[in-house]
Amino acid sequence: MGKRIFFIGVIMLSIGLDAQHQRIDSSIDAAVVDVYQDPDRALKNSTELLKKVETVPQQIKVYRLRATAYLAKRDFSKALESSLAAEELTTKLQDKVQRAAALNSLAILYQQMDLYAKSLELLNEVDSLLMNAAKHNQDDFEQAKSLAIRGMIYRKQGNIELALEKLLAALHRLKLQQLDEANTANASVICYNIAYCYLDLNKTETATEYFNDALRLAESVGGESLKAYALKGLAEIYGRQERYEEANKLLLKADELSHDIGDIILQEALYRLLSENYLQLDRLALYERYYNLYRQFKAKREKNETESIEAILQLQSSQADSIIAKAEASYHRQLRGRGLIGFVLLSFVLLFIYRQITENRKLKRHLEQKLRQ
Structure with missing residues (x-):
């Protein structure tokens, strides 16, 4: 009877804990929605969530949320700080697919901060984890994310053909x-990047198709930021085709959608394109207005990039110091180990010599006695 009561108690406790975990997960999901709509509110909510979370996966989610919110504000230094906190926690995860998912999300953050080597390093670890993990329903999703991140990195590095190969493979796996809300949003991002690959290859018609796909998917999940990016892509094509009025309508719509999000890079791009188009239309007052806005946001971006570089250099310096400290500690351990081994060997040698000397003395005395006889 006692055991039965114990088991019922455990089940009730598990249900209570699961419900509590679900409430926290729901709160995290709600905060994620705010990331691109209201990053400041997302950060405020995440500060409260850090006091409540109980599991390592939840802690990682919150730090990833904070990093993404800081990225939306283009505060690279704090985004990096939150990313490193999340990365440190991933070492505590035992489930390989869970760890791959966490590292994938961090790789995205590093990719957005232009830390490509760090991002690729994590992606290599993701691929290794997924290769050695038992088959899991989430495998294809994580592999799709890994391929997509690689594609975005290769595109930034100018390797368009390889980028396109990875992105198309990612879209296929996805x-x-x-296609739930999260997967649909991811598909929109992938289509957007595929479109730019085709645009870089001067395949305008195919690029237009993928920008429209990105827009359609973004609209289906109500992603304001995603819609703004897709509209910007279409407007860029219209600008190349000298359809400046049509392009500006899309750009102004994108500006309206993204105005409160605080994405400096997006706004810089929108104002640059608007200023160029108004110049082509000889509407100089509007050209000057948007050119000044473009310069303001460009200055903000460059300031943030400078802070990002300083943060990266500080990170590299601290990592180098850590590596040096570990190397020195290892060296001293080896020296101590070698010293101990040397001491033991020397002791055996000295003992052997002492015994030999003692035996020789005994033999000498024995011979002297023999001679006297």
Whole structure:
């Protein structure tokens, strides 16, 4: 009877804990929605969530949320700080697919901060984890994310053909999954990047198709930021085709959608394109207005990039100091180890010599006695 009561108690406790975990997960999901709509509110909510979370996966989620919110504000230094906190926590995860998912999300953050080597390093670890993990429903999703991040990095590095190969493979894997809200948003991002690859290859018609796909997917999940990026891409094509009025309508719509998000890079791009188009239309007052806005946001971006570089250099310096400290500690351990081994060997040698001397003395005395006889 006692055991039965104990088991019922455990089940009730588990249900209570699960419900509590679900409430926290729901709060995290709600905060994620705010990231691109209201990053400041997302950060405020995440500060409260850090006091409540109980599991390592939840802690990682909150730090990833904070890093993403700081990225939306283009505060690279704090984004990096939150990313490193999340990365440190991933070492505590035992489930390989869970760890791969966490590292994938961090790789995205590093990619957005232009830390490509760090991002690729994590992606290599993701691929290794997924290769050695038992088959899991989430595998295809994580592999799709890994391929997509690689594609975005290769595109930034100018390797368009390889980028396109990875992005198309990522989209194919993602379509094998159930297209829920998160997967649909990811598919929109991938289509947007595929479109730019085709635009870089001067395949305008195909690029237009993928920008429209990105827009359609973004609209289906109500992603304001995603819609703004897709509209910007279409407007860029219209600008190349000298359809400046049509392009500006899309750009102004994108500006309206993204105005409160605080994405400096997006706004800089929108104002640059608007100023160029108004110049082509000889509407100089509007050209001057948007050119000044473009310069303001460009200055903000460059300031943030400078802070980002300083943060990266500080990170590299601290990592180098850590490596040096570990190397020195290892060296001293080896010296101590070698010293101990040397001491033991020397002791055996000295003992052997002492015994030999003692035996020789005994033999000498024995011979002297023999001679006297």
